[in-house]
Amino acid sequence: MDMTDSPALKHQNIARTLAGEIRAGRLKRGSRLPGEHALAARFSVSRNTIRSALTELSREGLISTHSGKGSFVTFDGRLIDDRLGWARALADQGVATETRLLRLERVDDPGLAERLGLDSSSFFAVDRVRTLTDGAAVSLERSRIPGVDGLLDLPARGLIEGSLTATLASVGLYADHGDEWVSAGPLEATDAEELGRRPGEWFLRTRRASWTAAGDLVEHVESLLDPARFQLHLRFGASS
Template sequence: MPEISLKHERIAASLAREIRSGLVRRGAQLPGEVELAKRFSVSRNTVRSALAVLAEQGLIATRTGKGSFVLFDGRPLDGRLGWTHALAEHGVETRLRTVKIALEPDPDLAGRLGLESPDVIVIERLRQLADGEAISIERSRIPALSSLRDLPERGLENGSITATLHRAGLHLDHCEQRLRGRPLDATEAGLLGRPEGTWFLHTERTSWTADDRFAEYADGLLDPQHFELSLTYGR
Protein backbone atom coordinates (compact mmCIF):
# COMPACT_ATOMS: atom_id res chain seq x y z
CA MET A 1 0.00 0.00 0.00
CA PRO A 2 1.47 3.41 -0.95
CA GLU A 3 2.56 5.62 1.92
CA ILE A 4 0.21 8.49 2.73
CA SER A 5 2.49 11.45 3.39
CA LEU A 6 0.39 14.59 3.05
CA LYS A 7 -1.44 15.80 6.16
CA HIS A 8 -4.79 16.21 4.44
CA GLU A 9 -4.51 12.71 2.93
CA ARG A 10 -3.85 11.20 6.36
CA ILE A 11 -6.86 13.04 7.81
CA ALA A 12 -9.06 11.97 4.89
CA ALA A 13 -7.95 8.35 5.30
CA SER A 14 -8.73 8.46 9.04
CA LEU A 15 -12.20 9.90 8.51
CA ALA A 16 -12.88 7.54 5.61
CA ARG A 17 -12.14 4.56 7.88
CA GLU A 18 -14.62 5.89 10.45
CA ILE A 19 -17.30 6.32 7.78
CA ARG A 20 -16.75 2.92 6.14
CA SER A 21 -16.69 1.16 9.52
CA GLY A 22 -20.05 2.67 10.43
CA LEU A 23 -18.65 4.73 13.31
CA VAL A 24 -19.84 7.77 11.36
CA ARG A 25 -22.97 7.16 9.32
CA ARG A 26 -22.45 7.72 5.59
CA GLY A 27 -24.04 11.04 4.70
CA ALA A 28 -24.07 12.28 8.32
CA GLN A 29 -22.80 15.75 9.12
CA LEU A 30 -19.18 15.74 10.26
CA PRO A 31 -17.89 18.06 13.00
CA GLY A 32 -17.11 21.61 11.85
CA GLU A 33 -13.80 22.72 10.38
CA VAL A 34 -12.66 24.32 13.63
CA GLU A 35 -13.36 21.17 15.65
CA LEU A 36 -11.61 18.93 13.09
CA ALA A 37 -8.65 21.30 12.94
CA LYS A 38 -8.26 21.06 16.73
CA ARG A 39 -8.68 17.28 16.69
CA PHE A 40 -5.93 16.75 14.11
CA SER A 41 -3.80 19.78 15.11
CA VAL A 42 -3.81 21.25 11.61
CA SER A 43 -5.05 24.40 9.88
CA ARG A 44 -8.57 24.84 8.56
CA ASN A 45 -7.17 24.89 5.01
CA THR A 46 -5.75 21.41 5.58
CA VAL A 47 -9.15 20.26 6.88
CA ARG A 48 -10.86 21.71 3.78
CA SER A 49 -8.45 19.77 1.56
CA ALA A 50 -9.22 16.57 3.48
CA LEU A 51 -12.97 17.13 3.14
CA ALA A 52 -12.52 17.71 -0.60
CA VAL A 53 -10.89 14.26 -0.84
CA LEU A 54 -13.83 12.65 1.00
CA ALA A 55 -16.29 14.49 -1.24
CA GLU A 56 -14.43 13.26 -4.33
CA GLN A 57 -14.73 9.70 -2.99
CA GLY A 58 -18.47 10.19 -2.55
CA LEU A 59 -18.29 9.68 1.22
CA ILE A 60 -19.53 13.13 2.24
CA ALA A 61 -21.26 16.20 0.84
CA THR A 62 -20.01 19.23 2.72
CA ARG A 63 -22.16 22.32 3.22
CA THR A 64 -21.43 25.77 4.49
CA GLY A 65 -23.09 27.22 7.60
CA LYS A 66 -25.46 29.18 5.43
CA GLY A 67 -26.30 29.06 1.77
CA SER A 68 -28.75 27.98 -0.89
CA PHE A 69 -29.70 24.51 -2.00
CA VAL A 70 -31.69 23.31 -4.98
CA LEU A 71 -34.68 21.10 -4.17
CA PHE A 72 -36.24 18.54 -6.52
CA ASP A 73 -39.85 17.74 -5.59
CA GLY A 74 -39.07 19.04 -2.10
CA ARG A 75 -35.91 16.97 -1.64
CA PRO A 76 -32.53 18.73 -1.23
CA LEU A 77 -29.93 18.20 -3.94
CA ASP A 78 -26.25 18.70 -3.19
CA GLY A 79 -24.68 19.84 -6.45
CA ARG A 80 -21.19 19.34 -5.02
CA LEU A 81 -21.30 15.71 -6.16
CA GLY A 82 -23.23 16.43 -9.35
CA TRP A 83 -26.99 16.49 -9.84
CA THR A 84 -27.12 13.03 -11.44
CA HIS A 85 -25.61 11.55 -8.28
CA ALA A 86 -27.76 13.76 -6.03
CA LEU A 87 -30.99 12.79 -7.82
CA ALA A 88 -30.02 9.12 -7.80
CA GLU A 89 -29.56 9.32 -4.02
CA HIS A 90 -33.32 10.05 -3.87
CA GLY A 91 -34.22 7.29 -6.33
CA VAL A 92 -34.89 9.70 -9.21
CA GLU A 93 -33.66 8.24 -12.48
CA THR A 94 -32.57 10.80 -15.05
CA ARG A 95 -30.47 10.80 -18.19
CA LEU A 96 -28.35 13.54 -19.68
CA ARG A 97 -28.00 14.28 -23.38
CA THR A 98 -24.95 16.31 -24.27
CA VAL A 99 -25.92 19.16 -26.58
CA LYS A 100 -22.46 20.73 -26.90
CA ILE A 101 -18.88 20.56 -25.64
CA ALA A 102 -16.72 23.25 -27.21
CA LEU A 103 -13.74 25.51 -26.62
CA GLU A 104 -15.01 29.07 -26.97
CA PRO A 105 -14.05 32.60 -25.91
CA ASP A 106 -16.28 34.23 -23.27
CA PRO A 107 -14.86 37.72 -22.73
CA ASP A 108 -17.87 38.81 -20.63
CA LEU A 109 -17.31 36.01 -18.09
CA ALA A 110 -13.55 36.59 -18.12
CA GLY A 111 -14.13 40.28 -17.44
CA ARG A 112 -16.57 39.65 -14.56
CA LEU A 113 -14.30 37.14 -12.86
CA GLY A 114 -10.95 38.71 -13.71
CA LEU A 115 -9.72 35.68 -15.66
CA GLU A 116 -6.45 35.97 -17.55
CA SER A 117 -7.77 34.19 -20.64
CA PRO A 118 -11.23 34.55 -22.20
CA ASP A 119 -11.17 30.92 -23.38
CA VAL A 120 -13.43 28.45 -21.55
CA ILE A 121 -14.82 24.97 -22.16
CA VAL A 122 -18.58 25.25 -22.74
CA ILE A 123 -20.70 22.21 -21.82
CA GLU A 124 -24.45 22.15 -22.50
CA ARG A 125 -26.65 19.21 -21.50
CA LEU A 126 -30.36 18.39 -21.46
CA ARG A 127 -31.70 16.43 -18.48
CA GLN A 128 -34.69 14.11 -18.89
CA LEU A 129 -36.71 11.91 -16.55
CA ALA A 130 -37.08 8.20 -17.31
CA ASP A 131 -40.34 8.85 -19.19
CA GLY A 132 -38.55 11.29 -21.51
CA GLU A 133 -39.86 14.50 -19.92
CA ALA A 134 -37.19 17.22 -20.20
CA ILE A 135 -36.77 19.03 -16.88
CA SER A 136 -33.65 21.15 -17.30
CA ILE A 137 -30.97 22.55 -19.54
CA GLU A 138 -27.63 22.66 -17.73
CA ARG A 139 -24.76 24.73 -19.10
CA SER A 140 -21.28 24.97 -17.60
CA ARG A 141 -18.19 26.99 -18.41
CA ILE A 142 -14.95 25.65 -16.96
CA PRO A 143 -11.35 26.89 -17.31
CA ALA A 144 -9.60 25.93 -20.55
CA LEU A 145 -6.59 24.47 -18.74
CA SER A 146 -4.04 22.59 -20.84
CA SER A 147 -5.35 19.33 -19.40
CA LEU A 148 -8.91 20.21 -20.45
CA ARG A 149 -8.51 21.77 -23.88
CA ASP A 150 -9.05 18.42 -25.63
CA LEU A 151 -12.33 17.85 -23.77
CA PRO A 152 -14.46 18.43 -26.91
CA GLU A 153 -12.71 15.42 -28.48
CA ARG A 154 -12.45 13.02 -25.51
CA GLY A 155 -15.63 13.92 -23.61
CA LEU A 156 -16.33 14.12 -19.88
CA GLU A 157 -14.79 11.81 -17.29
CA ASN A 158 -17.45 9.11 -16.71
CA GLY A 159 -19.99 11.60 -18.05
CA SER A 160 -19.45 13.85 -15.01
CA ILE A 161 -18.33 17.49 -14.93
CA THR A 162 -17.39 17.12 -11.25
CA ALA A 163 -15.17 14.10 -11.97
CA THR A 164 -13.63 15.93 -14.93
CA LEU A 165 -12.80 18.93 -12.74
CA HIS A 166 -11.35 16.69 -10.03
CA ARG A 167 -9.09 14.97 -12.54
CA ALA A 168 -7.80 18.41 -13.57
CA GLY A 169 -7.11 19.27 -9.91
CA LEU A 170 -10.12 21.57 -9.49
CA HIS A 171 -12.06 20.62 -6.35
CA LEU A 172 -15.15 22.76 -5.74
CA ASP A 173 -15.04 24.40 -2.32
CA HIS A 174 -17.28 27.48 -2.21
CA CYS A 175 -19.70 29.21 -4.53
CA GLU A 176 -22.11 32.07 -5.14
CA GLN A 177 -25.56 31.31 -6.54
CA ARG A 178 -28.36 33.41 -7.98
CA LEU A 179 -31.91 32.50 -8.95
CA ARG A 180 -34.55 34.26 -11.00
CA GLY A 181 -37.34 33.37 -13.38
CA ARG A 182 -37.34 34.07 -17.09
CA PRO A 183 -39.14 32.90 -20.25
CA LEU A 184 -37.62 30.32 -22.59
CA ASP A 185 -36.34 31.56 -25.92
CA ALA A 186 -37.13 29.66 -29.12
CA THR A 187 -34.02 27.43 -29.03
CA GLU A 188 -34.47 26.53 -25.35
CA ALA A 189 -38.17 25.84 -25.84
CA GLY A 190 -37.38 23.51 -28.73
CA LEU A 191 -34.89 21.51 -26.65
CA LEU A 192 -37.27 21.24 -23.70
CA GLY A 193 -40.40 20.56 -25.76
CA ARG A 194 -42.24 23.54 -24.24
CA PRO A 195 -43.95 26.56 -25.81
CA GLU A 196 -41.68 29.54 -26.36
CA GLY A 197 -42.10 32.01 -23.50
CA THR A 198 -42.73 29.34 -20.82
CA TRP A 199 -41.30 30.53 -17.51
CA PHE A 200 -38.45 28.48 -16.04
CA LEU A 201 -36.18 29.00 -13.06
CA HIS A 202 -32.81 30.37 -14.13
CA THR A 203 -29.91 29.56 -11.79
CA GLU A 204 -26.37 30.90 -11.97
CA ARG A 205 -23.64 29.41 -9.80
CA THR A 206 -19.98 30.42 -9.77
CA SER A 207 -17.65 28.03 -7.92
CA TRP A 208 -14.06 28.31 -6.74
CA THR A 209 -11.50 25.96 -5.22
CA ALA A 210 -10.30 26.27 -1.61
CA ASP A 211 -7.41 28.48 -2.82
CA ASP A 212 -9.86 30.71 -4.74
CA ARG A 213 -9.16 29.51 -8.26
CA PHE A 214 -12.12 29.75 -10.65
CA ALA A 215 -13.52 26.25 -11.22
CA GLU A 216 -16.96 26.50 -12.86
CA TYR A 217 -19.71 28.86 -13.92
CA ALA A 218 -22.95 26.86 -14.13
CA ASP A 219 -26.05 28.28 -15.77
CA GLY A 220 -29.26 26.23 -15.55
CA LEU A 221 -32.86 26.42 -16.68
CA LEU A 222 -35.03 24.32 -14.33
CA ASP A 223 -38.66 23.26 -14.62
CA PRO A 224 -40.44 24.98 -11.68
CA GLN A 225 -42.90 22.09 -11.52
CA HIS A 226 -40.05 20.04 -10.02
CA PHE A 227 -37.32 22.43 -8.84
CA GLU A 228 -37.21 25.13 -6.20
CA LEU A 229 -34.51 26.88 -4.21
CA SER A 230 -34.21 26.65 -0.41
CA LEU A 231 -32.23 29.19 1.62
CA THR A 232 -30.76 28.17 4.97
CA TYR A 233 -29.07 30.30 7.61
CA GLY A 234 -27.19 29.57 10.77
CA ARG A 235 -25.93 26.17 11.74
Protein backbone atom coordinates in the same frame (compact mmCIF):
# COMPACT_ATOMS: atom_id res chain seq x y z
CA MET B 1 -51.73 54.70 4.14
CA ASP B 2 -51.30 51.16 5.50
CA MET B 3 -49.75 49.24 2.60
CA THR B 4 -50.91 45.94 4.07
CA ASP B 5 -54.36 46.82 2.71
CA SER B 6 -53.04 47.15 -0.84
CA PRO B 7 -54.68 44.59 -3.17
CA ALA B 8 -51.30 43.89 -4.76
CA LEU B 9 -49.72 43.09 -1.39
CA LYS B 10 -52.74 41.02 -0.36
CA HIS B 11 -52.48 38.67 -3.33
CA GLN B 12 -48.70 38.42 -2.94
CA ASN B 13 -49.04 37.58 0.77
CA ILE B 14 -51.68 34.95 0.01
CA ALA B 15 -49.46 33.45 -2.72
CA ARG B 16 -46.53 33.29 -0.27
CA THR B 17 -48.69 31.56 2.34
CA LEU B 18 -49.98 28.95 -0.10
CA ALA B 19 -46.52 28.48 -1.62
CA GLY B 20 -45.17 27.77 1.86
CA GLU B 21 -47.85 25.15 2.44
CA ILE B 22 -47.08 23.52 -0.91
CA ARG B 23 -43.32 23.46 -0.34
CA ALA B 24 -43.79 22.16 3.21
CA GLY B 25 -45.75 19.23 1.83
CA ARG B 26 -49.09 20.10 3.42
CA LEU B 27 -50.51 20.35 -0.10
CA LYS B 28 -49.27 17.33 -2.06
CA ARG B 29 -48.54 17.06 -5.78
CA GLY B 30 -51.79 16.34 -7.64
CA SER B 31 -54.04 17.54 -4.82
CA ARG B 32 -56.76 20.07 -5.58
CA LEU B 33 -56.59 23.45 -3.87
CA PRO B 34 -59.75 24.70 -2.10
CA GLY B 35 -62.05 26.62 -4.45
CA GLU B 36 -61.99 30.38 -4.89
CA HIS B 37 -64.97 30.87 -2.54
CA ALA B 38 -63.28 28.87 0.22
CA LEU B 39 -59.95 30.65 -0.22
CA ALA B 40 -61.65 34.06 -0.31
CA ALA B 41 -63.39 33.23 2.97
CA ARG B 42 -60.19 31.92 4.55
CA PHE B 43 -58.18 35.05 3.74
CA SER B 44 -61.11 37.52 3.95
CA VAL B 45 -60.49 38.90 0.46
CA SER B 46 -62.33 39.07 -2.87
CA ARG B 47 -62.28 36.29 -5.43
CA ASN B 48 -60.34 38.62 -7.78
CA THR B 49 -57.56 38.80 -5.19
CA ILE B 50 -57.56 35.01 -4.92
CA ARG B 51 -57.35 34.69 -8.70
CA SER B 52 -54.31 36.99 -8.72
CA ALA B 53 -52.67 34.87 -6.01
CA LEU B 54 -53.35 31.67 -7.98
CA THR B 55 -51.87 33.27 -11.10
CA GLU B 56 -48.74 34.04 -9.09
CA LEU B 57 -48.48 30.42 -7.94
CA SER B 58 -48.96 29.23 -11.50
CA ARG B 59 -46.14 31.50 -12.70
CA GLU B 60 -43.88 29.95 -10.05
CA GLY B 61 -44.68 26.49 -11.40
CA LEU B 62 -46.33 25.37 -8.16
CA ILE B 63 -49.88 24.84 -9.45
CA SER B 64 -51.81 24.35 -12.66
CA THR B 65 -55.31 25.83 -13.04
CA HIS B 66 -57.90 24.21 -15.30
CA SER B 67 -61.11 26.04 -16.20
CA GLY B 68 -64.12 24.40 -14.58
CA LYS B 69 -61.98 21.95 -12.60
CA GLY B 70 -59.91 24.05 -10.23
CA SER B 71 -56.24 24.43 -9.33
CA PHE B 72 -53.94 21.46 -8.71
CA VAL B 73 -50.50 21.24 -7.13
CA THR B 74 -47.78 20.42 -9.66
CA PHE B 75 -44.72 20.81 -7.41
CA ASP B 76 -43.49 17.43 -6.14
CA GLY B 77 -41.56 18.63 -3.10
CA ARG B 78 -38.05 17.54 -3.95
CA LEU B 79 -35.26 19.35 -2.14
CA ILE B 80 -32.13 19.49 -4.25
CA ASP B 81 -28.61 20.03 -2.87
CA ASP B 82 -26.44 20.62 -5.95
CA ARG B 83 -22.98 20.80 -4.40
CA LEU B 84 -21.92 17.63 -6.25
CA GLY B 85 -23.80 18.41 -9.45
CA TRP B 86 -27.39 18.04 -10.58
CA ALA B 87 -27.04 14.38 -11.60
CA ARG B 88 -25.87 13.39 -8.10
CA ALA B 89 -28.44 15.66 -6.44
CA LEU B 90 -31.31 14.14 -8.41
CA ALA B 91 -30.00 10.60 -7.92
CA ASP B 92 -29.90 11.16 -4.16
CA GLN B 93 -33.61 11.92 -4.37
CA GLY B 94 -34.27 8.67 -6.23
CA VAL B 95 -34.77 10.39 -9.59
CA ALA B 96 -33.16 8.57 -12.52
CA THR B 97 -32.01 10.90 -15.29
CA GLU B 98 -30.30 10.73 -18.64
CA THR B 99 -28.04 13.44 -20.05
CA ARG B 100 -27.85 14.57 -23.66
CA LEU B 101 -24.72 16.52 -24.56
CA LEU B 102 -25.52 19.49 -26.80
CA ARG B 103 -22.12 21.14 -27.01
CA LEU B 104 -18.53 20.42 -26.03
CA GLU B 105 -16.01 22.81 -27.55
CA ARG B 106 -13.49 25.53 -26.79
CA VAL B 107 -14.91 29.08 -26.81
CA ASP B 108 -13.59 32.58 -26.28
CA ASP B 109 -15.73 34.72 -23.95
CA PRO B 110 -14.05 37.99 -22.92
CA GLY B 111 -17.24 39.23 -21.26
CA LEU B 112 -17.42 36.26 -18.91
CA ALA B 113 -13.70 36.48 -18.17
CA GLU B 114 -14.13 40.15 -17.22
CA ARG B 115 -17.12 39.39 -14.96
CA LEU B 116 -15.18 36.66 -13.20
CA GLY B 117 -11.95 38.66 -12.99
CA LEU B 118 -9.93 36.18 -15.05
CA ASP B 119 -6.91 36.91 -17.24
CA SER B 120 -7.78 34.23 -19.79
CA SER B 121 -10.98 34.38 -21.83
CA SER B 122 -10.59 30.80 -23.07
CA PHE B 123 -13.14 28.31 -21.76
CA PHE B 124 -14.66 24.97 -22.66
CA ALA B 125 -18.41 25.15 -23.29
CA VAL B 126 -20.29 22.12 -21.95
CA ASP B 127 -24.04 22.34 -22.63
CA ARG B 128 -26.39 19.53 -21.55
CA VAL B 129 -30.08 18.70 -21.33
CA ARG B 130 -31.04 16.41 -18.47
CA THR B 131 -34.18 14.27 -18.90
CA LEU B 132 -36.18 11.78 -16.90
CA THR B 133 -36.36 8.22 -18.18
CA ASP B 134 -39.73 9.03 -19.79
CA GLY B 135 -38.01 11.72 -21.89
CA ALA B 136 -39.33 14.75 -20.00
CA ALA B 137 -36.60 17.41 -19.72
CA VAL B 138 -35.93 18.74 -16.22
CA SER B 139 -32.91 20.96 -16.86
CA LEU B 140 -30.79 22.73 -19.44
CA GLU B 141 -27.27 23.49 -18.21
CA ARG B 142 -24.67 25.66 -19.93
CA SER B 143 -21.30 25.30 -18.22
CA ARG B 144 -18.07 27.15 -18.87
CA ILE B 145 -14.93 25.60 -17.42
CA PRO B 146 -11.29 26.73 -17.63
CA GLY B 147 -8.98 25.39 -20.32
CA VAL B 148 -6.36 24.06 -17.92
CA ASP B 149 -3.72 21.36 -18.43
CA GLY B 150 -5.37 17.96 -18.42
CA LEU B 151 -8.48 19.27 -20.16
CA LEU B 152 -6.95 20.50 -23.39
CA ASP B 153 -8.11 17.42 -25.31
CA LEU B 154 -11.57 17.45 -23.74
CA PRO B 155 -13.55 17.93 -27.00
CA ALA B 156 -11.82 14.89 -28.50
CA ARG B 157 -12.12 12.49 -25.55
CA GLY B 158 -15.36 13.72 -23.96
CA LEU B 159 -16.46 13.75 -20.32
CA ILE B 160 -15.42 11.01 -17.94
CA GLU B 161 -18.38 8.60 -17.70
CA GLY B 162 -20.53 11.45 -19.01
CA SER B 163 -19.98 13.43 -15.80
CA LEU B 164 -18.65 16.98 -15.75
CA THR B 165 -18.11 16.81 -11.98
CA ALA B 166 -15.94 13.69 -12.36
CA THR B 167 -14.05 15.28 -15.26
CA LEU B 168 -13.23 18.39 -13.22
CA ALA B 169 -12.21 16.28 -10.22
CA SER B 170 -9.79 14.32 -12.43
CA VAL B 171 -7.66 17.46 -12.83
CA GLY B 172 -7.97 18.57 -9.21
CA LEU B 173 -10.79 21.08 -9.65
CA TYR B 174 -13.01 20.78 -6.56
CA ALA B 175 -15.51 23.47 -5.58
CA ASP B 176 -14.68 25.01 -2.21
CA HIS B 177 -16.80 28.16 -2.31
CA GLY B 178 -18.77 30.33 -4.69
CA ASP B 179 -21.92 32.26 -5.43
CA GLU B 180 -25.27 31.28 -6.86
CA TRP B 181 -28.12 33.47 -8.05
CA VAL B 182 -31.68 32.19 -8.53
CA SER B 183 -34.59 33.76 -10.39
CA ALA B 184 -37.48 32.61 -12.56
CA GLY B 185 -38.82 33.57 -15.95
CA PRO B 186 -40.47 32.42 -19.18
CA LEU B 187 -38.56 30.23 -21.60
CA GLU B 188 -37.30 31.86 -24.77
CA ALA B 189 -37.88 30.07 -28.07
CA THR B 190 -34.39 28.56 -28.39
CA ASP B 191 -34.34 27.27 -24.82
CA ALA B 192 -37.88 25.91 -25.16
CA GLU B 193 -36.92 23.99 -28.30
CA GLU B 194 -33.92 22.37 -26.63
CA LEU B 195 -36.05 21.41 -23.63
CA GLY B 196 -38.99 20.22 -25.72
CA ARG B 197 -41.27 22.73 -24.00
CA ARG B 198 -43.53 25.58 -25.07
CA PRO B 199 -42.04 29.08 -25.29
CA GLY B 200 -43.23 31.15 -22.35
CA GLU B 201 -43.30 28.30 -19.81
CA TRP B 202 -41.78 29.43 -16.52
CA PHE B 203 -38.53 27.81 -15.37
CA LEU B 204 -36.15 28.46 -12.51
CA ARG B 205 -32.96 30.17 -13.66
CA THR B 206 -29.73 29.75 -11.74
CA ARG B 207 -26.29 31.21 -12.31
CA ARG B 208 -23.43 29.77 -10.31
CA ALA B 209 -19.69 30.41 -10.11
CA SER B 210 -17.58 28.00 -8.06
CA TRP B 211 -13.92 28.27 -7.07
CA THR B 212 -11.22 26.08 -5.54
CA ALA B 213 -9.80 26.84 -2.09
CA ALA B 214 -6.88 28.49 -3.89
CA GLY B 215 -9.22 30.82 -5.79
CA ASP B 216 -9.10 29.13 -9.22
CA LEU B 217 -12.26 28.86 -11.28
CA VAL B 218 -13.93 25.45 -11.23
CA GLU B 219 -17.09 26.18 -13.21
CA HIS B 220 -19.50 28.89 -14.27
CA VAL B 221 -22.88 27.40 -15.11
CA GLU B 222 -26.24 28.83 -16.08
CA SER B 223 -29.13 26.40 -15.61
CA LEU B 224 -32.82 26.28 -16.45
CA LEU B 225 -34.70 24.01 -14.04
CA ASP B 226 -38.25 22.67 -14.15
CA PRO B 227 -39.97 24.16 -11.05
CA ALA B 228 -42.64 21.46 -11.15
CA ARG B 229 -39.94 18.88 -10.36
CA PHE B 230 -37.90 20.46 -7.60
CA GLN B 231 -37.03 23.55 -5.62
CA LEU B 232 -33.55 24.66 -4.60
CA HIS B 233 -32.05 23.93 -1.20
CA LEU B 234 -28.70 25.69 -1.32
CA ARG B 235 -25.79 24.74 0.93
CA PHE B 236 -22.55 26.06 -0.49
CA GLY B 237 -19.11 26.98 0.72
CA ALA B 238 -16.42 25.53 2.94
CA SER B 239 -17.49 24.37 6.39
CA SER B 240 -16.43 26.65 9.21
